[in-house]
Amino acid sequence: MRDEGWTGLREIQDAAIRSILGSGNDVIIMAGTASGKTEAAFLPLLTEAAEMTGGGLRLLYISPLKALINDQFRRLEPLCERLGIPITRWHGDAPQGPKTRLLKTPSGVALITPESIEGLLLRRPADAAKLFRGLHGIVVDELHAFLQGPRGLHLACLLRRVDRITSGRPRRVGLSATLGDADAACRWMNAVNPQSVDVLRAPQSGPGVRLQIRGYEEPPEGAGIDEIAENGASDALSQIADHIFLNLRGSNNLAFAASRRTVEALADRLRERSERDNVPEEFFPHHGSLSKELRETLETRLKAGDQPTTAVATTTLELGVDLGSVQSVAQVGAPRSLSGLKQRLGRSGRRGTPAVLRIYVREDHLDPDSDPLDKLRLETVRAVACVQLLQANWVEPSTEDSSLATVALHQTLSLIASQGGVRAPAAHKLLFGRDSYLSFAPTDYADLLRGAGPQGSDLLEQSPDGMLMLGKAGEELVQARDFYAVFKTDEEWRLVSSGRTLGTVPLTNVLGIGSLVGFAGRRWRVETVDDRAKVLDVIPHRSGKLPRFDRPANEQLHDRVTATMLEVLSDHEVPAYLDAGGKQFLLQGRNAFRELGLDRRALIPAARDTHVITWRGTAVNSVLSIVLMSAGLEVAVHDIGVTAVDVTPDQLAAVIHQASDCPPMEDLSDFVAGLRTAKLDDFVDESLLRRMWAARHERYRDDVSHVLEGLRSTTAML
């Protein structure tokens, strides 16, 4: 290691070496960027591997990104070479020659993606068996990326299938910068005995975070280009761009925004500004629609560190290759989750100096008839709430994923294809046995298989002796190149009104008949939902123009974030980290909170609608919206509650007083539409999907009952 200029082992590396060499336990190593956690895992694992006799692949390193595999390959290759251990990259773009050689004589280390493991198990089971037989350890990088979403369920299944090939269960080592929910991570690593997992945390490095929240107000609505030019005013994003230009230019930084559109708009304003001042360009956009070449050029430039560079990015830069030393992180728009915020902060790895975080908040211009939700200055309030939760070191726990049925079906198809056939009880035991991370009741599994059989979506057939086989549709599905990944790529829903196609929208959340969606500057009421054809039949809604509060749906808010927002509004202290604009927004929000009487009222009239303010997170609000829809109302969900359309508070109070507690989720699930959101859900029995939705949401039933009870007690006084 001295060759790399290291003087000694860092604390986390010392701990990892002792933990890995000292016991056979699974290990999680939590440490920030550039902390040397890859080496911390590999040094002891390679030491053990070097001592093993006979051939065979010893270590499998799994990454969610191809780019990360290439990066780690460059770092590990010299180390492996010195130890005389071969190392092979294995992903779709990796060179074929070394892969072929590895299959011929398996040895050393392989760096691979989950999808490529799937490819091996599915298409070349004999090669896979030969490759994995002597496996000694499995390293999962960016572990937190696998703790939510279908890909984590998928990888958990793949590792069980690999374990079945090997003689002993290979030891697992997980690497992660931030793990909000360490318990969930331990369960994922080792479902049989999660408490046996050694969790190693690097000591909190550096002197903490220096942060600021800056507030910017949009010009009055309807202020056209002329007026803006006349008053010398500009929109909030331009002012934010100016501040970023003046303060971030000359160093390396990361600026995050929630949408590709905002990223492009901000990068464009920064480019304009650089041209105007006749200075070299150093602000560049980075998001999923940009070519790999453009993105890589930017990443390389950041890492090289010889030209000042600021990347303006979506979540693309949250994961992945080491970006080198970064002076500050800018966040345009208040954060929505602490896990995201921490992830972004963690990307600014700079030893010895405090991390710098600037949160830029935009609020609308207010006039007397502004919507009450706008008057509350919720962006600013959410930014303050997130900073408080950051200081309290809280992170969202992971939630149950809605793609379990899809993953179960996917893995069943893969098992059948790789083995030529499988019996249902054996498949169930392999995928959902007592020691599996995934659980699926045998009766539900039977329904899943039946729904995919000849009477259902026709993917599966059963031979007379009970063996499950692929049907024709199943063969086609498994043959497709698209099969390897279990996650769905963006799908557009067609919005149709009276037979006329209005356009397409990407839609990820479930909704119900009576949901209101905004499109092309108007509001539309959902009449029917065709899950399979992906068509939403809508009619123009009476309320016509889009109200200001109808913001695009976004990452879900957790209960604790909205509860903290309520605390921030009820409080009197003004945090010093707010700039003048931010302070003003916070005071305005608190004034509105008092004037609206939100400390004792929850139903707030807004034009012809009524806002129900619950101060609960997205999950509770969506269930509440379904309860109200099932009572015949038209409802939209917003960040701190729901909005019932075209009813007065009195009318709404009457409905709420008639409603008893929250109905059983089983009953409510009848009113949920658009349930088929995961990749293979089109092939899953609908009543099973409803039951699974109900089971997943059962935990919110008491919360919704509680909200309804609260509403009844506050409206009784009207």
Added chain:
DNA sequence: GACCTGCTGCGGTTTG
């Protein structure tokens, strides 16, 4: 109205 992630095997030809 958000965002992100990955991908075969074979037969033919060309190249070192």
